Amino acid sequence: MIKAEISLSDLSFEPTIKQGALFMGASWIRPHTHPLLETVCVRAPEQWFVVVRERKASRDAIHAEAGKLVVEQTDEARFHSLYQESLLWPLDYVMIEVAQAGHRLRVRAGVLGAVPVYARVLDDRVTLTWDSAEFADRPAAIDMEVASHQLALHTLYAARQLYTGVVLLTERASLHVEPGRARFRYPESMAPTTPSPEDGEDALPRFADALQNVLNLRPWLGAASVELSGGMDSATVATALVQWHEHIDSKGILLDGDVRGPQVHRRRLIAERLGLSDRTVDIADYPPNLDLSPSQRPYGFCHDFYLDACAALWDSASVKGRHVMFTGIGGDELFPAYQSEVSESAMAGPAWAKDARSFAEGLLTPRALNAARSRTLFDAPESPVPATSLLAQACRAPDLLAHGQWPVNPLSDPRLTAFCHRLPRSSREGREVMRRYLENHLGADVFPKGYIKETFANVLPPLIARHAKTLAAQLRECALADLGLVDRTAVFKLLETIEQTQEHPATSAFASFLWLERCARQAACG
Known part of the structure; x- marks a missing residue:
């Protein structure tokens, strides 16, 4: 700022x-x-x-x-x-x-x-x-x-x-x-939180109050927009906003494939029941840019391949005189599972994440792999706002400001985070208190237990597969390979894997490589 x-x-x-x-x-x-x-x-x-x-x-x-x-x-x-x-x-x-x-x-x-x-x-x-x-x-x-x-x-x-x-x-x-x-x-590390024991008290009213208190910290400008993906996090923010304010616009990116139908249906229900003025763009109309040619717009350190679609929504908000964008960033970190509550297999994370790391390490030279496997000694200490939320904010904030929007991320607020992290297990597991909050305001049919969350996971794989030959031609000159960080042959092999299989784990590894390759080329040219 x-x-x-x-x-x-x-x-x-x-x-x-x-x-x-x-x-x-x-x-x-x-x-x-x-x-x-x-x-x-x-x-x-x-x-x-x-x-x-x-x-x-x-x-x-x-x-x-x-x-x-x-x-x-x-x-x-x-x-x-x-x-x-x-x-x-x-x-x-x-x-x-x-x-x-x-x-x-x-x-x-x-x-x-x-x-x-x-x-x-x-x-x-x-x-x-x-x-x-x-x-x-x-x-x-x-x-x-x-x-x-x-x-x-x-x-x-x-x-x-x-x-x-x-x-x-x-x-x-x-x-x-x-x-x-x-x-x-660096600041002092935040003291670790511990969950409260079950006490029979209903957590829902306290959750609603904590969320509303966070939203009411800032002055109201008369109108605002909220990002609405169709998931629980953004729906929670939108629901809390309409409890006190009117004239709320909702903005969202519609995905293709199997998730599109359920996403459109949930968004329609949410917008109708909350009285939102909804606006969407199709991801197909604003596909991620994979081109490695020199860009007129320089790249920042944090990567997000979906900013073109987001920018179209942010511009539509600015045109209507709305300059505050509420988001659901932070919801994924709001209800942690503590070590005593999960199995060792669950702590290891989803299988696709392990596979993605395997594909990523397969790109690295022995020197880079040795550096990647060393423990980092420079990480910031534990903070009141989870690091993943901070990184998500860093990815998007420059583009939001450039398009006239100020981001407000209520679910990342340390006051709400501290409250939710201390909730007993029954309120955190499965986001139970958030699910009940939405059920009270939207009805039980919007987010039934076990609903499938929409993600961008299926956007990049077919796109990279379609542009594989162009990318291969551009990667004959590879800045990261010249720096001794990646093996050029491994890069082409990974690209071929995506072209043939369109696997999500392989794509995750390649997407990270692609953004860093852009930054490395940019650094060399200045």
């Missing part, structure tokens, strides 16, 4: 406002402008800070006009009071602190991680942005260890990123920069 180019030597200048940005000499800090955001700059002798944060529904802080930059010159006591208030802000924020005398700055990230910030420090010059694709402005070195783990389909949430020298400010992390030195500081 912030972009900046800061030379440490310019920190001796007083910050001034020009066209909605802060300028210090030739350096600048530009907050993202959105009705759900406010920017506050607080100055005291020899120090100042600027914070971009989500607006609260009600508060006693500085009354910044939505989307505007407010500057307050104050004494040291009030400075520290407002500073502490910003550190404890309950919604998402990014804060830059400046000590002018020593030309020092610190960048802090809030706890939600809805729109993560990336940073690069070169020769006492700091670049900050919410869009990692902007680091494609010059040739970059690939971090071999990070790339090896990503190629092996390992989930990585860490400061280290694919391009050497670029760091992600993980939630609650801070970056300290002073002349000749920069250091990154």
